[in-house]
Amino acid sequence: MDNIIIRLARPEDAAALVNIYSYYILNTAVTYEYEVPSTEEFAARISRVLEKYPYLIAQRGDEVLGYAYAGTFIARAAADWNAEVSVYIKHTARGLGLGRRLYETLENILREQGIVNLAAAIAAPDGLEDEYLTRDSLKFHRRMGYEFAGEFKKNGYKFGRWYNLVWMEKHIGEHDVYMLRPKTLDEVRDIIAEKYGIV
Numbered sequence: 652m653d654n655i656i657i658r659l660a661r662p663e664d665a666a667a668l669v670n671i672y673s674y675y676i677l678n679t680a681v682t683y684e685y686e687v688p689s690t691e692e693f694a695a696r697i698s699r700v701l702e703k704y705p706y707l708i709a710q711r712g713d714e715v716l717g718y719a720y721a722g723t724f725i726a727r728a729a730a731d732w733n734a735e736v737s738v739y740i741k742h743t744a745r746g747l748g749l750g751r752r753l754y755e756t757l758e759n760i761l762r763e764q765g766i767v768n769l770a771a772a773i774a775a776p777d778g779l780e781d782e783y784l785t786r787d788s789l790k791f792h793r794r795m796g797y798e799f800a801g802e803f804k805k806n807g808y809k810f811g812r813w814y815n816l817v818w819m820e821k822h823i824g825e826h827d828v829y830m831l832r833p834k835t836l837d838e839v840r841d842i843i844a845e846k847y848g849i850v
Contacts, residue, residue: 655749657756659849660706660718665694667715668708674742680774680784680814683807703835704734705760707849709749716744719753721761724770731833732824733768734761754795758823760843765833767824771797774807775815783810789817797821 660668673687688696700706704721717740724735736757740749761769773788780786797819805813843849 655709655711655716655747655752657752657849658708658710659701660697660708660720662694662697664708664715665690665697668697668718668739669693671715671717671739671741675739678783680807680809680812681788683774683809685809701836704764705757705836705843705849707753707757707760709740709753716741716747717749717753719750719757721757721766721769724768732766732830733770734766735770735772737771750791751795756847756849758821759847760836760839760849762823763834763839763842763846764836765824765831767822767826767830769797769821769823770800771819771821773817773819775802775817777805777813777815781812783812784814789819792819795821 669688669690672682672693675681676684676687697706700720700722703723706720707718708715709717717738719736719738721734721736724730724733736754738750738753738757740747758769771792773792774784775786775789776784798821800818800820802818803816806816807814840850
């Protein structure tokens with residue numbers, strides 16, 4: 652793990668991230684997407700996230716091993732202190748603790764921005780696990796301190812089967828009576844570079 656760095660993603664990382672994500676699209680129900688996005692589309696997604704939130708990469712040498720990012724959770728002013736989070740690890744690099752390291756770094760940056768609530772939408776089997784979906788992501792989020800918030804039954808249809816969608820939440824800041832407006836990623840870049848070495 653010592654030779655793995657965490658850094659901010661750039662649009663030019665899109666091909667490497669699509670390579671990771673495509674496995675989950677084509678072989679699992681972890682994501683509800685059917686079609687692998689183009690590199691151009693994925694680069695645009697990265698750019699949109701970075702307008703406000705962190706998009707992180709775990710990298711060893713030239714190899715990208717995983718990524719995590721935050722996004723808008725409810726696009727209304729009163730929900731600005733919330734963010735939805737996601738993480739994907741290269742399927743051949745699971746079990747190295749990369750998910751934890753990415754999420755912990757993501758949470759540190761979001762805290763600096765003034766975000767206090769995190770939400771994660773997690774696909775879950777409707778009954779028994781199968782070859783497309785386990786409960787591993789639910790277990791991971793519980794280990795990371797997330798708590799069950801709700802579940803939509805038979806919410807996603809993929810591979811001829813119905814899957815549920817579980818929402819989990821985690822509080823990472825104080826819920827004060829007076830809250831400062833959260834900062835954008837650009838507003839905290841110097842801070843996260845100095846405190847966490849993230850550039």
